[in-house]
Amino acid sequence: MSDAPPSSFTRYPAGGEAFPHKDLTGISELAPWQILYLLDEAEQWVTLNRQATKHVDALAGLTIINAFFENSTRTLLSFEIAGKRLGADVVNMHAAQSSVKKGETLIDTAATLNAMQVDAIVIRHASSGAVRLIADKVDCPVLNAGDGRHEHPTQALLDALTIRQWMRARGEEEFNGLKVAICGDILHSRVARSNILLLSALGAEVRVCAPPALMPAAIEQMRVSPYTNFNEAIDGADVVMMLRLQNERMSGPFIPSAREYRHLYGLTTERLKRAAPHALVMHPGPMNRGVEIDSDVADSIERSAITRQVEMGVAIRMACLDVLTRRARGVPGWEPLKAEETA
Amino acid sequence: MRPMAPLTITGGRLLTGQKSGDKREPAAGAIRCDGDRIVAVGDVTPQDGDRVIDARGKIVMPGIIDLGVFEIDKPAFHFGGITRAALMPDQPPPLDYPARVRFAASFGKPDLWVHPIAAATRGLEGGELPELGLMREAGAKAVSSGRKWIADSGVMLRVLQYTAMLGLPFITHAEDAGLAADAVATDGETATRLGLASAPAEAEALAVARDIALAELAGAHIHIRQVTTAAALDLVRAAKDRGAKVTCGVTPAHFMLSDIAVNGYLTFARLSPPLRAEADRQAVRRALADGTIDVIASGHDPRGPEDKRLPFADAAPGMAGAETLLPLTLGLVRDDVIDMARVADLLCANPAAILGVPAGQLAAGLEADIAVIDPDRPWIVDSDRMAAQAGNTPFDRQPMQGRAVALFKGGMELKT
Numbered sequence: 141m142s143d144a145p146p147s148s149f150t151r152y153p154a155g156g157e158a159f160p161h162k163d164l165t166g167i168s169e170l171a172p173w174q175i176l177y178l179l180d181e182a183e184q185w186v187t188l189n190r191q192a193t194k195h196v197d198a199l200a201g202l203t204i205i206n207a208f209f210e211n212s213t214r215t216l217l218s219f220e221i222a223g224k225r226l227g228a229d230v231v232n233m234h235a236a237q238s239s240v241k242k243g244e245t246l247i248d249t250a251a252t253l254n255a256m257q258v259d260a261i262v263i264r265h266a267s268s269g270a271v272r273l274i275a276d277k278v279d280c281p282v283l284n285a286g287d288g289r290h291e292h293p294t295q296a297l298l299d300a301l302t303i304r305q306w307m308r309a310r311g312e313e314e315f316n317g318l319k320v321a322i323c324g325d326i327l328h329s330r331v332a333r334s335n336i337l338l339l340s341a342l343g344a345e346v347r348v349c350a351p352p353a354l355m356p357a358a359i360e361q362m363r364v365s366p367y368t369n370f371n372e373a374i375d376g377a378d379v380v381m382m383l384r385l386q387n388e389r390m391s392g393p394f395i396p397s398a399r400e401y402r403h404l405y406g407l408t409t410e411r412l413k414r415a416a417p418h419a420l421v422m423h424p425g426p427m428n429r430g431v432e433i434d435s436d437v438a439d440s441i442e443r444s445a446i447t448r449q450v451e452m453g454v455a456i457r458m459a460c461l462d463v464l465t466r467r468a469r470g471v472p473g474w475e476p477l478k479a480e481e482t483a
Numbered sequence: 484m485r486p487m488a489p490l491t492i493t494g495g496r497l498l499t500g501q502k503s504g505d506k507r508e509p510a511a512g513a514i515r516c517d518g519d520r521i522v523a524v525g526d527v528t529p530q531d532g533d534r535v536i537d538a539r540g541k542i543v544m545p546g547i548i549d550l551g552v553f554e555i556d557k558p559a560f561h562f563g564g565i566t567r568a569a570l571m572p573d574q575p576p577p578l579d580y581p582a583r584v585r586f587a588a589s590f591g592k593p594d595l596w597v598h599p600i601a602a603a604t605r606g607l608e609g610g611e612l613p614e615l616g617l618m619r620e621a622g623a624k625a626v627s628s629g630r631k632w633i634a635d636s637g638v639m640l641r642v643l644q645y646t647a648m649l650g651l652p653f654i655t656h657a658e659d660a661g662l663a664a665d666a667v668a669t670d671g672e673t674a675t676r677l678g679l680a681s682a683p684a685e686a687e688a689l690a691v692a693r694d695i696a697l698a699e700l701a702g703a704h705i706h707i708r709q710v711t712t713a714a715a716l717d718l719v720r721a722a723k724d725r726g727a728k729v730t731c732g733v734t735p736a737h738f739m740l741s742d743i744a745v746n747g748y749l750t751f752a753r754l755s756p757p758l759r760a761e762a763d764r765q766a767v768r769r770a771l772a773d774g775t776i777d778v779i780a781s782g783h784d785p786r787g788p789e790d791k792r793l794p795f796a797d798a799a800p801g802m803a804g805a806e807t808l809l810p811l812t813l814g815l816v817r818d819d820v821i822d823m824a825r826v827a828d829l830l831c832a833n834p835a836a837i838l839g840v841p842a843g844q845l846a847a848g849l850e851a852d853i854a855v856i857d858p859d860r861p862w863i864v865d866s867d868r869m870a871a872q873a874g875n876t877p878f879d880r881q882p883m884q885g886r887a888v889a890l891f892k893g894g895m896e897l898k899t
Contacts, residue, residue: 168676245789245792246793246794247788247792247793265794267794267795267796267797268677268678268679268748268794268795268796269677269678269748269794269795269796270794272747272748273748273792273793273794287678288678288794288796289678289679289680290677290678291678330678333675333676333678356675357670357671357674357675357681357683358670358671358672358674358675359675361672361675361676362672362675362676
């Protein structure tokens with residue numbers, strides 16, 4: 141295979157019109173059909189990844205930099221595997237080893253990466269908006285692997301792909317009316333924000349649940365229902381999405397203790413009975429077993445999609461890298477974006 | 484310096500900045516200056532040997548007194564019709580020693596007078612008292628906590644007792660330190676969607692309530708440099724009604740913009756206090772109309788790319804505001820929020836009264852600080868080509884109406 145075949149789905153505009161973006165910096169920039177396009181594009185990579193030979197040469201000769209200004213193991217690994225399975229040369233840049241520690245500004249770092257003629261940059265940064273700042277300064281596509289509390293779009297896409305596969309197995313297709321409860325540290329969570337945007341864009345009914353200190357102000361303006369009572373939040377939910385409680389927030393000003401957090405907000409087998417009988421349990425990882433989620437729930441073969449999420453993550457990231465590099469690779473129908481579209 | 488010929492400006496409409504009487508609104512008249520002083524205002528005819536300038540129907544008003552700037556930026560001030568600026572103590576190093584105050588006080592002369600504001604605590608750290616009395620002798624016209632709020636109420640009370648004794652106003656930055664902590668935005672949909680650390684707008688009212696209470700206890704004059712929320716403005720209004728020595732100000736950003744202006748992580752709209760909700764912006768406009776707000780200042784704080792071309796939370800707050808101060812204030816007249824007489828109060832007379840300097844009005848005997856302004860002159864803000872040291876303005880590319888067409892400091896004509 142020299143090039144990944146352009147989508148065979150006819151419900152999208154032809155060629156590059158199907159995804160008229162230079163970068164993927166946030167779900168907020170995507171129309172609902174563009175989200176579905178990426179999900180559909182990922183299906184082929186799910187299939188590939190389950191074969192014995194998991195490699196194509198679609199991105200052969202391209203250089204991808206994973207620039208992680210914040211520590212990550214899973215997301216970095218997932219992007220690295222995705223790039224390598226597509227045949228690209230993948231380089232990882234860790235902040236700890238970079239000149240960022242020497243006081244170089246983010247813009248200068250971006251200019252440096254740009255000058256190295258890379259073909260895509262994947263960025264994680266601790267400041268909200270940092271990825272957009274870099275994306276505006278470099279010529280190649282930029283993928284957001286998490287910026288501050290703002291967005292983590294590939295996580296939301298992989299979650300949606302996981303949910304859709306689960307729905308299809310049950311003979312359903314539409315996100316409309318799906319009840320999703322997102323529980324945990326909503327305030328500091330980019331995963332929550334991207335998931336709220338994506339799921340509500342596709343018509344799901346999203347509830348968020350957190351102790352008051354970890355609930356953002358005016359969250360209801362994002363078309364979600366806020367809850368502080370976990371039992372009420374998961375009542376009848378089709379999907380229960382748990383968020384990781386950061387260690388540094390487990391005791392002190394935000395919540396009194398991990399023990400109390402588990403008592404009020406931990407997902408236990410008993411509590412899960414309040415959700416719909418078929419409910420799917422998700423967690424972006426890494427988990428704090430015995431804090432936000434109990435092991436018997438996390439490891440439940442019938443209910444937990446946690447390892448499936450990791451699997452879908454690679455496929456989604458392959459789809460994003462493939463789609464965003466098509467213009468540079470000269471894939472037929474994928475003309476360069478006009479200035480006003482990249483601006 | 485060669486002695487200047489006496490100057491007479493004829494053909495203008497005089498906006499005198501007088502607090503009472505029938506000369507509040509602009510009226511046809513002339514003004515005559517000799518040396519650095521105004522000698523006659525109103526029904527004046529030029530005398531032989533005078534340099535005569537025809538204002539051609541434009542407004543002739545006192546030079547603007549900008550109460551609370553962070554940088555001495557003459558080109559920007561002169562563009563904006565500003566002849567005096569009160570310099571905030573947040574300087575490198577802070578204005579917490581008499582020698583620094585004395586240097587700042589002489590720094591701009593003769594074409595710009597700087598009125599230094601002394602640091603309320605050493606290093607602006609909120610702890611020990613600096614030599615406020617000696618700094619007053621050195622030229623300090625006020626005392627301020629700078630960009631920060633003094634969190635320790637005991638320290639605040641002692642500073643206020645001291646400023647009351649010295650007869651200096653205390654200029655406070657009203658944001659409760661515990662609530663505002665690491666916040667860079669106001670709680671609300673915008674901050675939540677952008678994932679920015681935010682604080683409730685009530686952080687301002689809490690700080691204002693405490694500061695007013697302590698000022699009343701100490702018998703001090705407190706000036707709240709920026710009041711930006713409805714709740715805090717209500718507190719100021721109530722305090723004024725009971726006769727407390729409270730005054731307050733605002734910068735144009737808070738009556739022009741609400742928090743949606745930071746969308747896209749625009750660091751030029753990163754301000755302190757942060758931009759507020761639309762309802763609060765409307766409350767600021769009402770408070771300008773009803774007289775609760777005494778001063779409009781630029782908060783001039785030019786910041787280059789090294790401070791602004793950063794992720795939003797990492798960028799420094801502040802905007803270059805000197806050039807847009809006058810046109811945005813005149814916009815309030817066009818919007819029927821205030822009249823021209825109030826423009827002179829807000830920009831000239833009130834700042835002078837708060838600082839206790841004989842200026843801010845067109846009256847015989849005062850320094851000849853005069854701005855001739857064309858309230859209708861159109862121009863467009865261009866952040867790449869500002870007079871200011873840096874172009875960090877949230878009003879980039881926006882059309883403005885009104886600017887100074889001639890400016891005199893102590894009778895000396897300046898380039899605007």
